[in-house]
Amino acid sequence: MLSTSPVAAPRGANPARRHCLRLLLLLLWCGAAPRAHALQGLTGVHDPSTIVKQGNTYWVFATGQGIYSLYSTDLVNWTPGPRAVFVNNAYPGWINTKVPGFAGNFWAPECVFQNGKYYLYYSCSTFGSKVSAIGLATNVTLDPASPSYNWVDEGEVISTNANSPVNAIDPAVYRDASNNLWMTYGSYFGGIRTVQLDAATGKPLAGATQNAVANGDVEAAYVARRGAFYYLFINRGTCCQGISSTYRILVGRSASPAGPFLDQNGVDLNANGGTLLLSGAGRYRGPGHTGIFEENGATYFSHHYYDSYDNGAPKLGLAQLTWSAAGWPVVSRDWLGPASGTGAAGRFTIAAGPAASNLVWQSQGCTGAAGQAIVQATPAAGTCQQWDFTALGNGDYKITSALGGLAAGTANCSDANFALLQLGTYTGQDCQQFHLDRASDGSLVLAALSSNRVVEVPFASTAPGAQLGIFDYNGCACQHWFVTPVGTTTATAGSARLAGVSLYPVPAERGAFTVDLGPLPNAEATTVTVTDLLGKVVYCRRYGPQQRQLAVAAGLAPGIYQVRVQRGAASLTQKQTVQ
Template identity: 40%
Template sequence: MKAHRRTRWLTLPAALLLALLPTGASAYPNPGLVTGDTVVHDPSMIRATDGTYLLYSTHGGLEARTSTDRIAFTRSGSAFTTPPSWWKTYSADNYPWAPDISYQGGRYLMYYAVSSFGSSNSAIGVAGSSSGRAGTWTDYGIVHSTTGSSGYNAIDPNLFVDSDGKWWLSFGSWWSGLKMIRLDPSTGKQYAGDRTVYSIASRPTGTKAIEGPAVVKRNGYYYLFASYDTCCAGVGSTYKIKVGRATSPTGPYYDKNGVNMLDNGGSPVLESHGRYIGPGGQSVMSDVDGDLLVYHYYDGQDNGTPKLGVNLLSWTGGWPTAY
């Protein structure tokens, strides 16, 4: 019965739902109902060609979950059963982070990062699969890497494919902020004709805490979502999701107030409220009923356990609103 009520609620017109919400900080919505194995970090989800939802997240060999209704999730293993040999160079524990799954040209692709916490000795890898299921992924190696002297961090990748066919990979955290590189669609790796590392968001004053980019294009604008402040501290987490928009994938991105995201800009999309602490590690997924914001939060009523959050997004007024 609860699932049925949620389904009906999610199919109401976005304008009506937004009109029913309160204003101010209390307007942040609770996550939609999800059940089953929902303890996740940095979730990325896609609806497979057979209609099954595939969700991957940080931990192990990149944990896999499936769902037939976007509500009940079941663990199905991990993307990798054997760690690729190059992981050890960047993580003594063979620990991959922040997968990003998509479907391109008849195959599933997954970008992901390998690093140790707090280090910029990091690398982004890419893998492919014909089914997208756990244990079926073939690793294609390193896409981009950083060292302790790079000034930025090769983690938290997100693939964006533009309407002109160009591929872009956003990534990064802390230090000098979020970056973007152009990819070659034939290889999934950096495009030889453009080796520029573009800067797209940073916090030059105060904390450097910005990470987890996700780029989408809607209504002629490119939107950059990012996670700000402190992750991974349970109920002490201060993560929040902010957004800016641009007329080019490489920016500049500005928030609602016209502040450049390279200069501490970013308009709030989702912040802590009630038991739902530190939402972040987000991705944006297009589904049959609209765009979804997929993220983790820390449950203040369950000792700060990280859990899956899913909300629909409205684009009324030219900016994303979670509901």
């Protein structure tokens, strides 16, 4: 089984971490059967890169032999890539001249799209050493099935030796307000550096200044720009020790891409500063390695964590990133609950996902009695179609009927496929608790904590009265739900929402991107409208009904835009970032 393991060797400065890798592998494959995952599929990963999207597929690269990858089509179910970047350890020969003893276990890659290609940065090192190098490979596609798929070695980006003041690992790339390209890198050995890159080559500009921006027990730096500030995310603490890991994510900000970066108390990250953003809690231990991806009205905060429900195995986590009134990032796993933690999230209706039935959850018979089945029904006014969500922390929720206050759960607390949902007195059992994950189309997937199975309409029935149950996740629209606050007029279902539409690449380069209509029928023309954040229309075009991939060549300046795709009465609106 180890040959197919998604677990990758952790990086770091401590030689003892080699032992930790063996321990993590042992725990993952020899431990008890895992409980419910925060995401579905084989999510084992360490040091995930920022999510990058090509077509309808999302990719993450990670630490591992030959560079490991995961992909998803909905941001919920993740599958290991079919092959490593460097197959059969056939990595570039220059690496061993810079890093003697390197054996193909690449650390902490990062992938960005620019100049019409995907630029994959990676780290080469050995445990407890500053003899390290960051390399670069490019590819015109991330699809291994494409005849154009080919990783091209672009050579060394930067390297260090035993006498260097810094360690060349953990690359991350960002752009400043003038669209200049920058890179952060570094570790415990000498802290974190930033350096401007040549946008054409992806390598440091000749004579560029190396800026020291964070020190101490620091790794895994990442910079994101928002408004007038650049935000530097870092890790402090120890990784790679399973549930004993003390990794935590902190942040500081600067008006300059080169720093200095100060925390909320005004302390420089170069003086051991940093405002705590995300630390271990519940099943999520030792979170690390920030990535930020924006799409469809949401900002996803990617990272790895060690799962205490699964013997400390490292896994991919996707949380929600929002911003405080003072302009500081806030990370929460509660997609409905308050960002500050537990508490009542509110009262909602729950409608079937796109291309399903547009029916809503209802307590059958509308009496709110114990044992009453939870079914799908035609939308109508009444509290038996309203549900109170209470956040329990870390993305877990209790769901109770607004009529009578009894909790949703599986009959007889079963965790089997086809177990049916009904109302009962809340006892705190995990068959009455659900973890919510947000899919790429804005719908939610509700996984019962007693299993890794999700709430669905059995057999994708569109008949009113069908009782809901749980089943293994398979991506069916019948397993996706739109949860809408009571009293709003937001469209919640397939008749008003375009399903299967995708924008790529994200972010767009030089204002050009594609709208892929996916499985939509050819019956209607499509209108694409792009507006800036002030609501000004900067692009509008009508496309014929036979066109499936709509090229948007808007020539937009760098920034954030709203893209609206309209077909008849149905539409999709989402943000698009242009660099």
